[in-house]
Amino acid sequence: MTCLKPESTIPGETGAGGGDFNAASAMHPRAPEAIPSDLKNGGRVKSNSVAPEGLYLPNRNILTPQMTSPEYVQLSTAAAITLGIMPGKMHGCECTRCLNILLTYPEGCRANCAYCGLARHREAERDYADRNFIRVDWPAVPMEQIAETVGKDPEASPFHRMCISMITHPKSDKDTVSVLKTWTKYVDPDAIPISILSNPTTMVRDDVQTLRDLGSDIFTVALDAATPELFDRTRGKGVQSPHTWKKYWEILEDARDIFGPQKFGAHIIVGMGETEQEILTLVQRLVDMGGHSHMFCFYPEQGSLMDHLPATPRDQWRRVQLARYLIDYCDVRVDHMKFDSEGRVADFGIPKAELEITIDSGIAFRTSGCPGKFAEDISACDRPYGDSPVSDIASYPFQPEGAHMRRIRSQLDMLRPGETYEDGEEFEELDS
Numbered sequence: 001m002t003c004l005k006p007e008s009t010i011p012g013e014t015g016a017g018g019g020d021f022n023a024a025s026a027m028h029p030r031a032p033e034a035i036p037s038d039l040k041n042g043g044r045v046k047s048n049s050v051a052p053e054g055l056y057l058p059n060r061n062i063l064t065p066q067m068t069s070p071e072y073v074q075l076s077t078a079a080a081i082t083l084g085i086m087p088g089k090m091h092g093c094e095c096t097r098c099l100n101i102l103l104t105y106p107e108g109c110r111a112n113c114a115y116c117g118l119a120r121h122r123e124a125e126r127d128y129a130d131r132n133f134i135r136v137d138w139p140a141v142p143m144e145q146i147a148e149t150v151g152k153d154p155e156a157s158p159f160h161r162m163c164i165s166m167i168t169h170p171k172s173d174k175d176t177v178s179v180l181k182t183w184t185k186y187v188d189p190d191a192i193p194i195s196i197l198s199n200p201t202t203m204v205r206d207d208v209q210t211l212r213d214l215g216s217d218i219f220t221v222a223l224d225a226a227t228p229e230l231f232d233r234t235r236g237k238g239v240q241s242p243h244t245w246k247k248y249w250e251i252l253e254d255a256r257d258i259f260g261p262q263k264f265g266a267h268i269i270v271g272m273g274e275t276e277q278e279i280l281t282l283v284q285r286l287v288d289m290g291g292h293s294h295m296f297c298f299y300p301e302q303g304s305l306m307d308h309l310p311a312t313p314r315d316q317w318r319r320v321q322l323a324r325y326l327i328d329y330c331d332v333r334v335d336h337m338k339f340d341s342e343g344r345v346a347d348f349g350i351p352k353a354e355l356e357i358t359i360d361s362g363i364a365f366r367t368s369g370c371p372g373k374f375a376e377d378i379s380a381c382d383r384p385y386g387d388s389p390v391s392d393i394a395s396y397p398f399q400p401e402g403a404h405m406r407r408i409r410s411q412l413d414m415l416r417p418g419e420t421y422e423d424g425e426e427f428e429e430l431d432s
């Protein structure tokens with residue numbers, strides 16, 4: 001018998017640039033292709049002008065209906081499976097705990113972020129409602145139908161939280177308010193708390209206040225890039241996208257003032273070219289402001305401008321996951337940690353015995369995000385396989401145990417004496 005390790009989970013795997021991390025010098029987006037003028041701004045969907053009829057499952061073989069928020073929204077595949085409106089099962093989880101809602105328009109998102117499947121440069125290739133985003137399809141549904149369904153018995157709902165993701169569109173501020181009002185008409189925000197994943201580029205401080213006044217619990221800003229330079233390269237001028245680091249921080253600071261401690265945060269993607277020291281310094285800055293960081297492992301989303309680049313090596317990802325958890329929940333500071341000449345974590349800043357306990361709890365390696373009803377450090381937003389395939393899990397949407405923990409320890413280069421990596425149940429066995 002021969003045991004094969006999945007290629008991308010081998011400890012010490014190579015990232016962009018040749019090290020065990022993705023180096024800035026090698027993480028350049030490709031250039032977008034020109035879009036014929038008749039296909040710009042949702043031209044195909046608008047010229048076909050097909051009226052929507054209830055649920056739309058992404059399907060590239062039929063004409064995409066002309067669906068628009070606030071009447072229509074898109075849902076993650078996990079939320080659609082949990083609601084029973086789409087068939088399917090998720091490895092290791094019976095449901096998702098977060099109802100992720102995305103605004104939708106024929107024109108789609110008007111930004112062009114290099115790592116994102118929803119970006120504007122895809123207009124010729126795929127209609128907006130058919131685009132993959134964080135590795136999955138997003139079916140479209142009438143908003144009122146979802147709110148009414150969940151509102152029948154919110155206390156018994158599998159969802160611990162609902163989140164509205166704004167996109168970059170001239171109508172998204174107004175439509176987020178309408179979607180929020182539709183939801184709260186049927187669902188008490190105390191029964192299922194609400195998060196807003198904002199779009200700072202079109203927002204002003206009053207918009208943040210309005211969303212708080214209407215019952216939102218947590219406000220997040222998807223910084224995504226960990227440094228101003230990477231931000232500009234991946235979602236600013238570097239890819240003809242409208243976002244600026246300065247505007248994102250302005251709205252993040254408004255959220256701190258309006259939503260208060262522990263009720264605001266930022267999304268950050270690990271492995272787009274920042275060093276571990278840079279991203280953990282940002283994590284510390286957010287904690288010092290009173291907020292949290294929600295981490296994503298870079299994955300080359302098919303069709304995005306970064307789909308030719310490698311996913312974040314698991315060594316880098318696990319170090320950052322663990323260090324971020326220590327800063328966010330264990331009162332460890334980035335200045336207690338030590339970094340090597342490449343900015344990699346060399347010492348987590350706490351005694352080994354304490355570090356072992358934190359690793360063994362496994363929570364640091366679960367998906368991070370806004371909390372649900374289990375514990376403050378367990379995210380409702382579990383995004384099953386949104387940043388990795390099942391065969392090589394980055395963010396665990398379930399509690400990792402057994403072989404998963406041995407794999408994580410191996411990736412951290414922290415296997416215990418006598419423990420081996422090769423006994424994981426995931427390895428494919430071939431007759432030799």
Ligand code: SF4
Pocket residue numbers: 109110111112113116117118119120167168235
């Ligand atoms: S603004 Fe958000 S949805 Fe739009 S392209 Fe950028 S990351 Fe994607």
